[in-house]
Amino acid sequence: MLMLTPGPVQTHPTVRAAMAEDIAPWDAAFRPFYTRLRERLRAIAGGVEGVHVTLPLQVAGHMIMEAAIRTFVPAGRAVLIPVNGQYAGRAVKLGRLAGWQVVELPVPDSRGVTPAEIEAALAAHPECSHVAMVYSETGSGIVNDPAVIGPVVRAAGRRLIVDAVSAFGALPIDLSKQPEIDTVIFTSNKCLEGLPGFAFAVSRIDSCEAAVGNAGSWSLDLADVWANTKGSGMGTLRFTGPVQALRALDVALDRFDAEGGQAPRLARYRANADALYRGLKGLGLTPYVSEAEQGPIVVTFRQPPGLVLADFVEGLKRHGVLISSYYTSNEPSFRIGAIGDVGLAEMAKTVAAVQAVLGELGLQQAA
Template identity: 30%
Template sequence: MKNLNKTKKMILLNPGPVCTSEKVRNSLLKGDMCHRESEFSTLLTNTRKKILQAFTPDGSYTTAIITGSGTASLEAGICSSVSQGKKILIINNGVYGERMSRIASVYKIDKVELKYDWSELPDINQIEETISQDTEIEVVAMVHHETTTGLINPINEAGAVIKKHGRTFFLDSISGLGGEEIDLVNDNVDICICTANKCIQGLPGLSFVLLKNNEVKRMRNIPPRSLYFNVISQLDEQEEKGECPFTPSVHTFYAFEEALDELLKEGVQGRIDRYKKASSYLRQEFKRLNLKLLLQEKLLSNTITALYLPENMTYTRLHDNLKERGFIIYAGQGELNKTIFRIANMGELTMEDLESLIKNLQEVLVE
């Protein structure tokens, strides 16, 4: 009789969810737990401490964990951080900049938007000019790693300008934190959004908001726009009671804590270096296979490479052929849907996995 439980291992080359370690997966088997018991409070408290230890060890930040994808924390951050009558400036050069804009519109938050081509860095001078001319702009929002194209935005330069004018720097680092160079303090990031299932190498279902302590004081004066997605109410429950205000994804917390333990053991810089080594190898091999990069290499992240589809090759054909061989690649988004494909190297991937990808990719291209 066929074993229905046995599934073929797939190498995920999409930008989250990512391949995870056996320890992370097995942590789900620790057993059931009531989220109102002291055992969960200990798990929640330890997980929050490990997030801060990894990314903000200086003690000037706090964090709230939210059950939901990265977009859940992104929505929570935006709807909780802009005061009534004030504006948010959104830097939009990709799908995820556009997502922030859509969230602001849903909550009827006044917004100013600077749009750029998806292959273009934002103009820092234009950002500064826009901020300086509009005193109603309270929050400036930017995407760290725009996974639409694999582009890294200039967060250090933006942070310096935003701080100079005394505004709040809101950063979507859902695909960046843990995989890209960032120093929240030196980059003047006030609010940072991330998720468990990308560069931290946890499982989908949990995300978090990192807040500078003085931002918490400011945000307390903002009337809630949402019950579930209010960052301050989530934070207060977690800090004061060691609980979540609503039922959390308990088993996913097991996996998240295990993933954070692995990150702390490897070291954040060690993980960044591993990803950098992997992407450098892949890009060298892509060139050898005559695949053309969408962006200049100097603009690229450590974890995603966007490539033009070869002539006479559709994405569906390329995807399906590689999937048969055990590899999952990712399509282009929006206007790039029919012209590019993307390969991510975040997650629990070995050099042997990547070498096998190149071997199989070459065979598919030859066929």
């Protein structure tokens, strides 16, 4: 089965095979491996030794987003969240349920937020110490670029939290050039093409030092992860986690390096997304976002009249293609991931499968 969800993603057999090992994470032999893995991730983020540190948590992506808000937004201050997709909406919910003040900036889910919108919102809300932004919204496929938004945040004297869960490893980020970023968060899966199980924050050390006692949680306190690192070393975990996922990630990072790193991976994903976008549009389907706004991670199309999403998904499975069984855009849609251990041959197979299923469902004219 070809898996084209926005995550988990299709992985290479060598990555999956790396999970088949019993590991004792408290053994001294594990420490050098774990240290090296954390340093590899910091390098991909453009982090600087002595300035930035990789902070792992054995959680899902939305849980490390909560940890980031809890840790870095000081008590009594608020966080501004541009909301142009469900994952930004989740960040709003996570922040509010944790007891933090959240200011929403509504933006259509068909485009990225603009610097002017962020600038105006920060001017109107001096209580906001931070902006928390989703880099790649997989509901519609749009991108909010921290390299574009960051300078506005920096000029306003505020801080930035970047949710790069579905972006890290493909879309570029360079923490060495953006001192306003307190942390960038991501997972072991998605564009790194590892397996789920761990999430990571590459964070400023001075921001961690300033955040001691903020979180109101032990499990979700990134400042406490830093304190453990500082006290016990980079090779230690606070709590036992699914460490086999770390072995798989290490193999996935070997493949990432062999491909040439971030830029070639982005180029492959962009080619995948372009092939899907043009191929499905050629079948008469309507893209959810304009070509200019279409990101390289997931491609979203409006549901044609008469389409029942569950039937469409099951039909694609009969043709060997698995896509998301639900949509998270504001209007009915279906979405197909362009990421994972896949290329143009898999995109061609997918377009052919969509064409076949539309015919089987009697929806070619509707498309």
